[in-house]
Amino acid sequence: MAAKIPTWRAAADPDDLREYDAFGPWIAEVKDPADLPRRFSRWWPDLEGARYLLKVPRPIDRAKVHPGMDLYESVIAVFPDKVRVLRAGPTDVTSREAPRNDVVATILHTNLLVARWTLLLADGGALDVEYNAVSHPTIAEVDRYVLSHGPGDLKQPAAPVVTSSTAPPKYHFFGSLLLALNTGATERVQPIHVDEPGQSCLNERGRRRRSAGAMILASSEDLVIINRNRTVEPLFRRSNYAYNVTRVPFRRMTSFEIRRPEKTSPPSFTELVLTCHRTVITQAVLTSPDAVADLLAAHGVPSAR
Incomplete structure (x- = not known):
């Protein structure tokens, strides 16, 4: 039929x-x-x-x-x-x-x-x-x-070999994202700085909170910043499924800066600031991202200070 x-x-x-x-x-x-x-x-x-x-x-x-x-x-x-x-x-x-x-x-x-x-x-x-x-x-x-490199891009000098300078993330969510980014990738990323979530901290108003966590990765070409779309968790914890993956080629950076706060207990946030011509990318971290600063300097990115 x-x-x-x-x-x-x-x-x-x-x-x-x-x-x-x-x-x-x-x-x-x-x-x-x-x-x-x-x-x-x-x-x-x-x-x-x-x-x-x-x-x-x-x-x-x-x-x-x-x-x-x-x-x-x-x-x-x-x-x-x-x-x-x-x-x-x-x-x-x-x-x-x-x-x-x-x-x-x-x-x-x-x-x-x-x-x-x-x-x-x-x-x-x-x-x-x-x-x-x-x-x-x-x-x-x-x-x-x-x-990736396109028309008009200048040939870059040989990039420093990226080796992981920190322990793999303990936070399962960060670990799963690291695995996902490297699956099938020709340029693998390695953790350079990991701020595990849930650490005691002060927010921008000086109030006690728990950190949301952040992770900074690098390949030979790019810096990759992963965060949870906020710096701290709210006082009454709510589910948060949001995250951001920011990818910045080293060749596009014009300068970087690390802004350190006054010492407090619990600690306040340090800011990693990347300037790419007129675009400014800021990531808050609890522990000083010294390994990131060293890597940026090795790639020839000038410090703003």
Whole structure:
């Protein structure tokens, strides 16, 4: 007995039906003009030839969509020399782009299924794309490509060999992230500084708290900072599933500084400050990141003091 095609499917536009059938929370690759969502179709001549061309879905429940809906909110196009992000607004599509060699760092933020990819730019600005964390492997691959050496990058001298200068993290969450970052990676990262969470400390108001923890890793090319999206835990402990992975190529840094506080008991936070032209990245740590300072100096990054 032949299956009966529902009336709504028979009446749908074939292109809309194809997009509807393929839709899900994942980021999808665009391989030809038919894959590009209708609102972005006029941009195809500018996007053709991108090294990575991806469409990012809207955060819509699959059960609530139907053929012909506006299902995708942005398109990412990564070329050998630039990154372009198209975003669909209420009435039109906006476009922003940046040369690859203007991207000085990236941040991968994750909080359960909510994720955000941020490109920090030399002029102090940023490009960001929100997506479902199910597509993290796809974004991680693009992230590595964007930060790799591109056109216009000067040849760097031989990088110092990175050896772990601290014990592996005891905190299971940090350990699992370290393993995930090194799985399948051509440039492995090693722990350089680990602030285990749960240590007694003072917050910026001088009140007693417990630290949220942080970990600083390094490869021969990049410094990687992992934190829990906050410095201290609240007084009444609540579940926290958020974390950030910030990756900064050594060649993009213009200076660094370690800002040490007055001695207190329990201790206050020291700040590691990385300057990349007009972008400033600050990470609070409880113990002095001397090994990080030594590594940055070995890579030729000047101290601001």
